[in-house]
Amino acid sequence: MLQNNKKQKSLNRRFLLILGGAAFICFLVLGSMLIFWDRFGLSQTQRFAFGGVIIIYGIIRFARLLRKEKNEEE
Template sequence: MLNFDIFKQKSPKQRFLLILGLIMFVFYVVLGLAFVFYEPIALRLSTIPEWGRIAIGIFLIIYAFVRLLSLGRRD
């Protein structure tokens, strides 16, 4: 179930950390998708095999969602 208490009035510090957490979530998802789908990264990282590049991308996406879940559980 979604916790909508996250949108209640917060102190400026808590609001800043919430916004920073959401920005970092988006950053990790975009970076993970870039590793998986963006071909020029494959050329620059030629020492990493394709399966390794895809594994890094998937790990980054999973890590982004773990961070988002932990962000929602904080008080």
């Protein structure tokens, strides 16, 4: 029989991964809303810039979370 020697993630780490994924989705939705919804009282250029910054911030946070999880497994 093959044995799997990988450690199982703790409940705390699993919760933080799920919470980080939810935060990523929220940032993605918020940035998309800013870009495509024109009722915010901002000009089109400001909406694209601010929405893009929020989406990029969400991507960076999620990438750091995944990189942190990979480093902790080693």
